[in-house]
Amino acid sequence: MEGINEITRQIISSAYKVHSSLGPGLLENAYKECLYYDLGKHGLNAEKEKALPLIYETIKMDAGYRVDLLVERKVIVEIKAVEAFSDVHMAQILTYLKLSGCKIGLLLNFNVTDLKKGIKRIIL
Numbered sequence: 569m570e571g572i573n574e575i576t577r578q579i580i581s582s583a584y585k586v587h588s589s590l591g592p593g594l595l596e597n598a599y600k601e602c603l604y605y606d607l608g609k610h611g612l613n614a615e616k617e618k619a620l621p622l623i624y625e626t627i628k629m630d631a632g633y634r635v636d637l638l639v640e641r642k643v644i645v646e647i648k649a650v651e652a653f654s655d656v657h658m659a660q661i662l663t664y665l666k667l668s669g670c671k672i673g674l675l676l677n678f679n680v681t682d683l684k685k686g687i688k689r690i691i692l
């Protein structure tokens with residue numbers, strides 16, 4: 569898969585499948601594992617807990633930043649199971665996009681009755 573829109577379409581489709589199977593109320597890690605599995609079934613290269621180095625001036629630091637899923641090295645997926653998105657969630661994914669060089673991120677909140685209300689597509 570190469571087109572960014574096709575990649576994000578498949579991620580969202582898989583997220584809907586996971587959400588309809590599990591429903592809200594579980595921990596983030598359960599949704600992450602199931603989404604990772606489903607993306608692999610559909611032929612997408614997804615990396616879990618992908619480390620992002622922090623580069624400041626000329627030094628590269630392993631500061632412990634990890635994205636939930638990096639799909640096809642193009643899309644960052646951050647998974648939440650919260651009552652509602654907050655500004656800090658948006659800031660987090662924006663920071664991850666900057667650190668990774670990716671242009672597209674998906675913020676997915678599985679703790680909603682209708683997943684449509686739990687999807688934010690972020691473009692850097």
